Amino acid sequence: MTVELPVKKLSDYSIFASEDVEAIFELGKRLKGLKVVHVNATAYGGGVAELLMTIVPLMRDAGIDASWEVLEAPMEFFNVTKKLHNTLQGADIEISDEEWGLFEKVNEENAKKLKLDSDVLIIHDPQPAYIPYFLDSTNTQYIWRCHIDTSTPNLKVWNRLTSKMTMYKRALFHIMDYVKPPFDKIAVEFPPSIDPLSPKNIEMNEKEIIEIAKRYNIDVSKPLITVVARFDPWKDLFSAIDVYRKVKERYDVQLAIVSAMAKDDPEGWIFFEDVLRYAGTDKDILFLTDLKGVSHLEVNAIQRLSTIGLHTATREGFGLVISEMMWKEHPVVARPVGGVKIQIEDGINGYLRTDVDDLANAISELLENKSKLNDFGKRAKEKVRKTYLSTAHVRRYLELIESVVK
Template identity: 30%
Template structure:
């Protein structure tokens, strides 16, 4: 197919300053990679057909304050070339050329519907190929022609066309209004505190279901299609409730799930309460108590219990139980309570609408051994929660038997891991140009607080990406790195040593972040860390998925040394990128790491073993390559958005039809595959099915799946 021809009657006019070009040209290559800023820009585009083989395209470029450049050019479509393909090829060529000539990074794009009508998947194309967040807008293509006589405006049915560059400028200005701090799309919370992902649907990251279909195996996709169509046919409504709309793994999963459900047309919504810092301090303390990492004198007092109940009642009555609300008559048919912060909602649901089916998802590690000790802080917190959770119809847990206390009947327990989205900003492939931009952003953030900087690519680095939480094993990460450096300096003194980066997002319901960050910095001030202190970077990262993506993408090695853990899907995200990982046998982590194949597992606190494995991977290229290649193909559909979405729809479809749902500690994935008659394919990766030992129903139950 011959390439399309381009005529450019009005080309770009802005020029990059000669001094900036000179300074970039003489910079050291390693410094130049992430040391020189790329100017942040936004772009708008519109198009119209001149004839069946000719398209006129208008482009407007904006820096967030002013319009800085524009162009109009004409594409002549070649025989055998589609208009959509020509537009996409032109977009890549134009944006790449402008980016390099002006040392710029485009972060947002406003597309006029006139262009999208010619190339429906342009938004997802720009997102996946050029890392540009795209929003579509309806902009005027013409305006009425009025004639004035003696100061009197007359009416006219005639119109004057608006040029495509003006349409593009309107689109980019509208786009900029939807971006918040840090060049991130604004979070949108709608009526009744409903979370509206992707800035209320204005952002279009994925426009074709086929994009999701390519991320999973046939059996998973066929199963999802079956249950999605069932729920649509029955006009069923599903509602998720969780504590926060942003920050932390639950929010990340829900944004991706709602985006996917919306594309398919399934009626699934997501609601959050009005935040209350005092309550979030209580719920975070409860979290730490249940994991066994809180101060032993912390207790869930009567006063704190009442405060949590009042918070839930206030939100339920104000937002959700009133007429037209998700918990009122005609509202949701199935409700999923997604956090240990909100089980108080369950009795309210059962009181007002006893016919509604409720699923409770337990996503943190519960110290069942301590919960079983009468009078312990864990037993007190669990009793408060269980008095409410026991009214639910299904109890979903991470697939680790120790996470399910003895009070939970095995019949109501189903196993389901956490998930991640292979198409979102955390996981999609990034170009080298984009990696440079995000690493420079990280350098700026480090500079702002006087933190050490990464010297990548001149030096490689090891990273742990996780919240600053008492259960994430950050002290062990630092100690393991110290021991690794000693080994490298002793055995291969001429080898360039790696740096260490410890980083993660924050969350509005996590007041421990600043405390743990300060403890980490105090640890590094100890004399024993004098030799490595200058090579350790400790950063709390803002709400940018792509920065975390860039950090994992460029890391040499990844560690996850949690002392207590739920599932921690960051492990699978690193493995999916081909990064060998060294991780602890905590929570659901061992389900994701195949020891000696895509990483290594160590006992909690064994920093010497961590250092040895890191040393072997860092110094043995053959070993590293072997584990890296296996890692890329070893991740299961069960941790993907599509796999997780299918689990929820399977449960909802059965409950809506009035079928009894008794998982009996089985994996929900196995249940829907069996029900949909979609057996696992040969060689299809699966998380290991370990023996499940539960003590519910007053006896020990064992389920073994080969």
């Protein structure tokens, strides 16, 4: 399925990063008309989809013939790829030969039905990883973009998966800690980005923000701790609730758990119910999801209403939700996992802690010291502006593509 895309203009981003915009236009002149196709598993509900909704239109504005294709697959396939995702992050789960067969079959079918004719084909994550294996094209350069933490994968699954991924020219990982053979010689460190002009990050006026607070029963007189995460065991939302409960012993705070139910994650519905039960009837724990009409603009407002961000994931590919919160000038207290630890500078723009008690103490320290809270917030925004905006991301892509096609 070809995704319909909005029109985005690089010139609109010059107010944030004019140097990057100039570099992108120069790269675009050299690559003008080059055909680039991105492929991923879903057009909605995950961080990869959000990235592509900005990256691809900006590539087009630079003069690249860029498009985005999404897998067509039954739910059984996504049950298998969820297992695959978990095993690549280290879970000890068995994937049967029958499940591997379905994985290959869906990839082969999509290799035939999707519009993949291109100079450069960029495959995102494991779900469509075998598509190039079933293509007969000597003129296309293949790039694999991995968005998950593969630092300690289940090696049985990793080795079987990667045995048919020898056609890739480059493999992109958020941080080099995630790189494993057979990609060690073609790996590139490649952090993702946030779009400062997307509904999730654009500036909002106070009236809009207060209306959303009222709609979702957020008490603006109380500090708000916010977690933005999918309902996934790796996000450890039980610990988020435990942290909130410990802070609550000292301060009258609220906890917002903000999430979208992704199409490619059937396990999420089960986990959602488990977390709801764990939270019980506490009226200060707010579940704000797309089931209640929470979309990108609402997430933006909720983050702006927040006092502190919290992230309790035990594994995290990168965690763009952290950069999103930091962009709104709020520090984040998080576990030092994956790409989280390169966004948050401990004791400078946030805190990195592991144990529930330590996470709660870090939040309490910021609630006690408003001056530190504000200073951390300003530094947090500046870190994102310099490093993790869409323009820096597009520039990295075009520099990489130029190196590959030459």
